[in-house]
Amino acid sequence: MKPFGQYTYPEISAQAEALNAALVQLQQQGDWVQKHLVDSETDETVFIGSGSSYYQALAMASVYRAWLGKSATAYPSSEVFLFREQTLPPNRNYLVIGVSRSGESTEVLLALEAVKPLPNVKVAGITCYEESSMAKLADCLVSPLGKETSTVMTKSFSSMTFLMHAAIAKAAGKQDQFEQLASVAQTDDQVVKAADAFIKPLVDENDFQKVIYLGMGTYYGIALEASLKIKEMSYIWTEAYGTLEFRHGPKSIVEPGTLVCLLLSEKARDYELKVAKEMREYGAFVLLVTAKAGEDTAFADAVFEVGGAEMSDDARTVLYLPALQYLGFYTAMKRNVDPDMPRNLTQVVKI
Missing domain, CATH: 3.40.50.10490 (Glucose-6-phosphate isomerase like protein; domain 1)
Incomplete structure (x- = not known):
């Protein structure tokens, strides 16, 4: 086997x-x-x-x-x-x-x-x-x-x-943005290794019943993808929302046993952290994926830094992905399901 x-x-x-x-x-x-x-x-x-x-x-x-x-x-x-x-x-x-x-x-x-x-x-x-x-x-x-x-x-x-x-x-x-992307390619291997080491114990030590991903701007599409990844690999219930939009009704699903993973931008950092603090008050386990940790992120249960705070949020996008992908992978392994071949799915979808 x-x-x-x-x-x-x-x-x-x-x-x-x-x-x-x-x-x-x-x-x-x-x-x-x-x-x-x-x-x-x-x-x-x-x-x-x-x-x-x-x-x-x-x-x-x-x-x-x-x-x-x-x-x-x-x-x-x-x-x-x-x-x-x-x-x-x-x-x-x-x-x-x-x-x-x-x-x-x-x-x-x-x-x-x-x-x-x-x-x-x-x-x-x-x-x-x-x-x-x-x-x-x-x-x-x-x-x-x-x-x-x-x-x-x-x-x-x-x-x-x-x-x-x-x-x-x-x-x-935009040569500055292109140079930032080139820097992303150079540092991505370090981020991948750090994400692996960070996410595995996080999954092993916790039992999340549902997972919510939040992101704004370019990170909204990434939040949707993160939600799909953990759902495909591990069959856990998950959703994704625009960060501030989550407060307008959907936050009612937050309770102890909920992981709220926020993809933190620098552009909207202050506003987004207010949402994260509110979710923690409701009993959520809050994971922040961010360019940099600071005093303003100390309230969170876990913070994963990808670096690149000097870059634009858009240039930094793919540095957020390794932690989100490993979160799906290690959740699947903990649940004893194979992330390589999710049930009901094929690599190519045809009608």
């Missing part, structure tokens, strides 16, 4: 290598950036994906708006081919970017096939598989070391998100 997690663990642990390979790949695909992102004729860029890829799309669109200062949205792929009038109203020029690890997701392919013939739409994509159906249908950025054996996305999510953010920084001419 094969050991549980034999694919997922090394794939989480190898993401730093995947980030550095993505930077090399971007140099080789510089024409993709010029062709698709440096384009004054595009009124709106639409990122589409399904599941984890949709959450990537949310993070990508957020950084696109912040760094390029242009309109961008993100939709589930199915919304684009089934509800086009709501997602791509006429009289605008669109760039639709498909996001898919495998490049074989039926919904992404159907969406791109549906809109590619339209005169006001251009299509592109990002994937880990250069010979995939999506790569043949649309010009794709490729994360060469994002390929995975496990069903769940880990290093593929990190490397594709990182690759697109780097492409956006290039397109925007």
Whole structure:
């Protein structure tokens, strides 16, 4: 019998290598950036994906708006081919970017096939598989070391998100942001190792009945992904919300035995910490993932520092992922379920 997690663990642990390979790949695909992102004729860029890829799309669109200062949205792929009038109203020029690890997701392919013939739409994509159906249908950025054996996305999510953010920084001419991303790639291996050592005892020593992830801005998509990761791997009940939005009704579910994991930004730090303090008063175990700890975080039950406080929140995004992925992995192992092959799931979803 094969050991549980034999694919997922090394794939989480190898993401730093995947980030550095993505930077090399971007140099080789510089024409993709010029062709698709440096384009004054595009009124709106639409990122589409399904599941984890949709959450990537949310993070990508957020950084696109912040760094390029242009309109961008993100939709589930199915919304684009089934509800086009709501997602791509006429009289605008669109760039639709498909996001898919495998490049074989039926919904992404159907969406791109549906809109590619339209005169006001251009299509592109990002994937880990250069010979995939999506790569043949649309010009794709490729994360060469994002390929995975496990069903769940880990290093593929990190490397594709990182690759697109780097492409956006290039397109925007934001050398400072690109240099920060290069620094992320250099420090990610240390963060991965530190996250592994931090998360395992946290899971071993506690018994969380439900988990809530909170994040704002680009971190909202990451919070959704973190929620999906622990749900896929371990079947534990979990949800994700915008940090301040959680106070408007959903906080009623907080009680002892609840883990509230807050992805702390520097931009909204003071406001977000007020929410975290309130959740602790309700009995939650509060875990903060942050660039830096301080006197203002001392109230929390656990604080994991990723570093990079001098960076923008957006550039620092993927440094938050290792701890969140290990949280899913070690929770699965504690519950004696295999994170490599979650029940009811396959690596590629087809209709």
